[in-house]
Amino acid sequence: MRNTVKFVHNGHIRELENVDPTTTLLNFLRYEDALTGTKEGCAEGDCGACTVVLGDLTEHGIHYQAVNACIQFLPMLDGRELITVEDLKAENGELHPVQQALVTTNATQCGFCTPGFAMSLFAEMHGKNSSELSDINNVLAGNLCRCTGYGPIIEAAKSIAGNAPADKFTARQKNTVELLQSLAKESSLSLDLSGRRYFAPKTMAELSSLLAQHPAAIILAGATDIGLWVTKQFRELETVIYVGQIEALKKICVEKDHLVIGAGVTYTQAWDLLQEHFGDFGELVRRVASTQIRNSGTIGGNIANGSPIGDTPPALIALGATLTLSSKDGSRDILLEDFFIQYGQQDLKAGEFVEKVSVPLLKNDGIFKCYKISKRFDQDISALCGAFHMQMDGTKVLDIRICYGGMAGTPARAFKTEQALIGMEWNLKSVEVAMIAMAADFTPLSDMRASQEYRMMTAQNLLKKFYAETSDPKALTRLVGQGSLSYA
Numbered sequence: 001m002r003n004t005v006k007f008v009h010n011g012h013i014r015e016l017e018n019v020d021p022t023t024t025l026l027n028f029l030r031y032e033d034a035l036t037g038t039k040e041g042c043a044e045g046d047c048g049a050c051t052v053v054l055g056d057l058t059e060h061g062i063h064y065q066a067v068n069a070c071i072q073f074l075p076m077l078d079g080r081e082l083i084t085v086e087d088l089k090a091e092n093g094e095l096h097p098v099q100q101a102l103v104t105t106n107a108t109q110c111g112f113c114t115p116g117f118a119m120s121l122f123a124e125m126h127g128k129n130s131s132e133l134s135d136i137n138n139v140l141a142g143n144l145c146r147c148t149g150y151g152p153i154i155e156a157a158k159s160i161a162g163n164a165p166a167d168k169f170t171a172r173q174k175n176t177v178e179l180l181q182s183l184a185k186e187s188s189l190s191l192d193l194s195g196r197r198y199f200a201p202k203t204m205a206e207l208s209s210l211l212a213q214h215p216a217a218i219i220l221a222g223a224t225d226i227g228l229w230v231t232k233q234f235r236e237l238e239t240v241i242y243v244g245q246i247e248a249l250k251k252i253c254v255e256k257d258h259l260v261i262g263a264g265v266t267y268t269q270a271w272d273l274l275q276e277h278f279g280d281f282g283e284l285v286r287r288v289a290s291t292q293i294r295n296s297g298t299i300g301g302n303i304a305n306g307s308p309i310g311d312t313p314p315a316l317i318a319l320g321a322t323l324t325l326s327s328k329d330g331s332r333d334i335l336l337e338d339f340f341i342q343y344g345q346q347d348l349k350a351g352e353f354v355e356k357v358s359v360p361l362l363k364n365d366g367i368f369k370c371y372k373i374s375k376r377f378d379q380d381i382s383a384l385c386g387a388f389h390m391q392m393d394g395t396k397v398l399d400i401r402i403c404y405g406g407m408a409g410t411p412a413r414a415f416k417t418e419q420a421l422i423g424m425e426w427n428l429k430s431v432e433v434a435m436i437a438m439a440a441d442f443t444p445l446s447d448m449r450a451s452q453e454y455r456m457m458t459a460q461n462l463l464k465k466f467y468a469e470t471s472d473p474k475a476l477t478r479l480v481g482q483g484s485l486s487y488a
Contacts, residue, residue: 001190001199005074008055008081008179019074021191021198021240022230026050026069029084037085037115038069041144043231045071045224045293046379048143051116053123055081057180065268065295066123068142071227072296073220075191075198076242079183081176085115088122098122101159107152113145120291121157131161141378142290188245200242204249207353208328210241215350217241221264222296224289225305249300249355257361263300263354270299277361280370281315287372288312290379300354303339306346306410309382309449313340313411315370317403318387319359326355333358343409365391365398369466373458375449382406383450386462390426390470397421397430404459406450407442414441417463431467435460 005016026043029035029052041047045068052069054077055062062081088096095103098121108114117140124130124139136157145153189200197214201207211217217239220226229235243249249264252273259277261270267285271294275282288294288311302310303323313336321336328351336357339347348354362368370387374380385405391398400421402414420434444455 002187003190003192005078005189005191006183006186007077007079008176008183009083010087011173011175011179013179013183016074018193019191019198020193021073021075021196022237023074024070024227024231025052025072025074025077025082028074029069035084035086039112039115040070041112043070044228045289046142046144047113048116048120048290048292049113051119051143051292052085053083053119055083055176055180057177057184062176062180064123064126066120066142066292067296068292071223071231073198073223073227073230073240073242075189075200076220076223076244078189078200079180079186079245081180083119083122085118088118096122097160097163098125098156101156101163102153105152105156105159107148107156109147113143113148117143117145117153121160124157125160129161131158138286139291142292189242195238196236197239198242199240200245202245202247204246204326204355207241207243207246208326208351211351211353212328214239214241219243219304219353221298221301221304222266222293224293224297225301225307243353251356254361255358258358259361260356260358261299262356263304264298265300266296266298267294278315278319278359278368280368284311284315284370284372284385287374287378293379299357303336303357304346304348304354306340306344308343308409308411309385309406310411311372311382311385311405314385314403314405315387316357316359317411317413318370318389318401319362319368320389320401321357321359323357324355325349325352327352331355337403337411337413340410340412363391367392367470369469371462371465373450373462381449384455384458384462386459386466388463388466390466392426395425395427397424397426402463404442407444407455407459412442414438414459416440426467426471428464428467431464435463438463 005019007014029038039049041049050069051066053064053066055064098118102108120139120143136154188202191198199210201210218237220240220242243264249262251262252265253260267288271285274285302312317337322333323336323339324331324333367390372382373384374382387403390400400418402417405411417434417438420437424430438460444452446452
């Protein structure tokens, strides 16, 4: 294994020795490289002031994505290209298109947030490059501006999409591709600084072997959760195993009647297929944090950390997903709902890791809906997340699976509610009976996001909303007019 971090920056390969495994990329840029254009705001991936762009080699060239430098660990740069705001330079006396757009539209005041906006716009320029307002809002939702106002910034984004010269789209330069190709041939990374270790295996066999040697190691994927352990909780992580270099974990595909999602697949990578096959699931993913977080965070990580308010497990459980857990001794499949034992405890043996999740595709008569309730519509943690998967036999409920996040110490099925509905006519009377039964399924907690009473009332009303949306379309209007839907 190799003990130096290598990445591409400014057209050259950088090689770093004696790297602290959990030094954040932001701290490296500001305190080691003196690249202070990248700012620190929240240090938890919320404000976007620290946004940089990372380039990954693909079969089509280089794929650029905006990420939060404040919660990315420096060794995670290994084998990738780094672009910071200092790299958006004028050429032949002309500003970079992103810089020019921000100047022309007067899209900056104090300037603290501007570098982050510039990098988000740069990534979009080299990606979808859409001028649609909904796409621009998605791109900018992870960048907080306190003084300029988003109007001029949105106009800057539109002008970039409409006017950026074709010859400016040259980031996928041949030289950079060749450098990244040379880095791809390097051996796996292994760091040890004063007994604190970091491994980045490239195969599942390597990963299994490392976990057998270090069963207590922290498995790192996107760092959207673990990064905060360091920046907010000031924890020292003794052994970290990064899985972002394992291509086998990044596969997502349809196999027969299942959508199979590798544990290393990011929200961004999964978004389109989830939208295509499960409708509402795509919108749920769109509301997971921000573009920067979705570019880094993984479906497998959201499952493995066992959070009671993780957004994807309720939807996956309602769909009947199974989880594949692997180790040096082999693999085993379990229902995802059985993975969560109690708060802070999952069915994960020493040396095991989450390999993939398999989601049954909807049958022709399958109906699936999911809902996220949060104080802010975008980029907020759920107070409650509900998912419903139902099959009908004429006008009766043949089968239904209901799962909530935020109602218990783990994502949990509403079994008594389900039993109250199965075999019954799908009408408001049956739903109201099931709503009463739900009180026996959960005893919610009160916390800063919601009270016990609010969570129960909201969970019950989400079932009523599901009924309204899947029966008479006019029922939703009637229920809202009657004040019967007080879920948000």
